[in-house]
Amino acid sequence: MDCLSFMEDKYVENLQDQRDEVFALQEIFNTGEDEKLKVLSQVTDEKDSLYTLLIAINPKPTQGAIRVNVIVQAEVDRDEEDDEVLGAAAAVATTSKPKPPPLARDVPLCRSISGQRWQGTFEVKFLLPFNLLVTFPPTYPSSGPPSFHLSCAWLTPVQLEAVECMLHTLWSEAGNMPVVFTWVDWLENNCLEHLAIKDDLVLQSALPVGEALESDDVTSPEEDLGATIAAMTRYNQEKLNEEFCQTIHLCEVCYDEYPGTQFFRILECSHAFCHTCMQAFCEMHTIAGTVEELRCPTPKCDSILPPYIIQAVLSEEAYERWEKLLLQKTIDAMEDTVYCPRCDNVVIVEEDRESNLAHCPLCFFAFCTQCERGWHQGRSCETEEEMLENLEKQATGGNQNRALAAKLQELRRKMEEEIESKRMKKKVANKCPVCKIPVEKIGGCNKMTCKCGAIFCWICSQQIKGYDHFRTGKCDLFPGQQAPPLLAGPVRRVPDAVLRMRAMVAINPEMANNHCRCPMCKQACLKGADGNNHIKCWNCKANFCFVCNQRIIGPVTAHFTGPCKQHS
Template sequence: MSSTDSEVQRDELDALTSILDEAAFEIDKQAEITQGTLIIEVTLPDQFHIQYHQNQHRRTEFLPPIFLRFTLPTDYPSVSAPSFQLECIWMTDEQLQILSDNLKTLWSDNCNEPILFLWHTSLTAQTLEWLNINATLDLTQSFPSTISKLSKPQLTSAQVAATINNYEREKKLILLSRTIVTCPVCMGEVYGTDCFSCYACSSVACKACIKCFLETIITDGEVKSITCPINPSCKVELTPAQIASVVDKETFHRYDRLLFQLSIDSMDDIIYCPRCQNPVIVTQGTDDHLRNTLGECATCSFVFCTVCGKTFHGVNPCQYTENQLKDIYKDYQNASAAERRAIEQRYGKSFSRLMDDMASVETIQTTARRCPQCSIFVDKLEGCNKMTCLKCRCYFCWNCLRELSKTNPYGHFHDPASKCFNKLFEGADAVNW
């Protein structure tokens, strides 16, 4: 290496070190010959999208960088060009070759001059132009949607899109850490390192405010579908990693446990043991009613009926509480035809009778009213609004359910101060005097 080439190389590397930060320029100081890596981020237009499935695309602000790994020969730049290799996860070998050819052309036009910085700026500004990419990076043209066993090892378009998405998130967090932000919740100014940023909409608020919000809803047990707490229009759910980055370990443990319990509850073949509350796998979907209703807990060995939760009673009908009957009846009324058949099969031969009983109770509760003294249901088929309870003989007003005087029950309807004044026959059919 001539002293002139050595000095030019040293000056060029010093200049790159001063211009580019450590994340954009690396030198292997242990190598016998000068080699390193330029890490180049491509400049994107304002409205830039990536397409990863047919008719599926999303906007992106950053793409993973191009890695230009170079080696400087001893006679660079007076005689030889740097040897180099390009790598980029969202490009094909053909696209990388196009960029390589353009870099070689730049060397031909500027031979005997330091070229690394020109390569860096050109790749930054002209990569999309050289690859004939305008506003959309169509990954479906460069990467397959699926990989078969016979295909060579490579990424799918969806996997490349996921890599781009992850890089963009990390890039935004790095940029956020270098800024001071005004929290839209408490209006305080905080460093970006003390902020929370939503992956989906990029809304930002201080971690203290987000921590308070998340801890409140997790303490209340609302762990399903926690969406962006900053932007109400953002309906994307927060990831467990996002929540763990804000709340303390105890709160996250509660969140994780409740979320697991919700997932167990959503499984059709899982039921909780009535005795120890541990999950039990049950048999469903068979023609054998006994198998469908038999649950055996592996933890406490309790054998129980999966319908009523009591000790397994075989072919004998279940004994239901009033609240259980109400829940069953409500589920059945809101179910589809297929869901109704499944419910009927689950509860067996006594189901029709149970539904008839509940329908009668439902009708009574809809049309009748409770006596203010003994609370039984009393129905009014006709007549005036002065009612007499058949059980306790209490007089009461059908309109306001107020208990009436035994000696003057009609005074309630003749008193101008009463809200039922002149309403003795309100709502009743016409009366022929």
């Protein structure tokens, strides 16, 4: 056989091996909606092209989440070569409180002690994938390796070079066999360990902030680094959402278990609640008008519900009501806005607060923000009693005609009604000292709790804590009654479930051996006389096994198919 025919035979054999390898890689990596491998070009019948593959590879962290340390070089005077001078310049810059570079919204940066860099950290569980571009030459795999290009936004050039050297080593060890799967498997499972990346990763800009670039078309280092951080946080959140939707979770409101697809997850605090509970929660506060209470239902968590969750669970009419109420509450809480006494339009007061001037842009009425009457520059506001007295003088004068007297009499009547209305309003409503929204008192004691969570005294309108304020003697908890004395400890009512368990043990003392504790809330539970090892906690409603004391997730019967028996 001559050399040309031998080369032709090798080419045909290589081409068949390449086709088989591409087919096998597609079957392995392209499963369902997850398409990790893309064939950019392939060999045609004319054999005028080459196989080119683009593979996205997700590296697996060795120890769960990875802390990413961001380092940005601060702008310093490069003409200063003395370290002491540089340190002094950095100290001056630090005292002037320079603004950090706007890299990413969720990664706050702080200045280092030397003043020469900005630092910040954030955590990710899923890292951005490697992009491996592979081209099969005609000599692959019989005599030559595939050409490749590896790209990764969070690796340095030195680290990329080390990874590429390892890929060449793997090809040498393969012995002229298909090697792409070996590459992908190593990049996915062993690359981070090879680079000594365990729980920390460093991202830093190549140039100091503000460094001049040679070309205007090239993006600045802080822009590249900010884009990388944004891509890493966005990708990590997407993968966390996918992971959440593929598992079973417990709703913290109804204590029932559902797949993650039936939950709403608040990104700010990561708390999740089922669709039914979230819909009832939003509808309750929207109907009651307490839209400022639409926060995470978890105790001591103040994360605000995002609008997309509220819109998803409310009807169109209820959502419009929520928007109007939220706007109204927001305007009422603003100190620089008032309502026009003529057209009830929202008006922004003038910057000079001492003038008490507001000018309505709708009806062009200039009025005083204190008394809500026409603006009276340089004169103090008249009280309702003073205005009523002036009307009395005008009405008793002898020079007015009947029409004017009737008009004055009507003004007097309206003024008396207004005085009485304001007097009654002061009796039943006071402004919250925190959010400035009027709070109406219908009955009860003088300890008031606003919708914003602030606690204040109804008498003096001061923000307070508990009942200690009413023990000083200045303000009464009730008219003529001070706060009760401090108790030695809180008095708690014994739950009915605990009383029933005590009664069962009193009737049958052997039942004391059936005591157990819930693995979730640690409350005491009791196994029934029927011998069923499936226990449902009376407090948190969690299902768990009496034998192994482990929480049961999913179908109860599936747990008892193993070593634990359901009845004993």
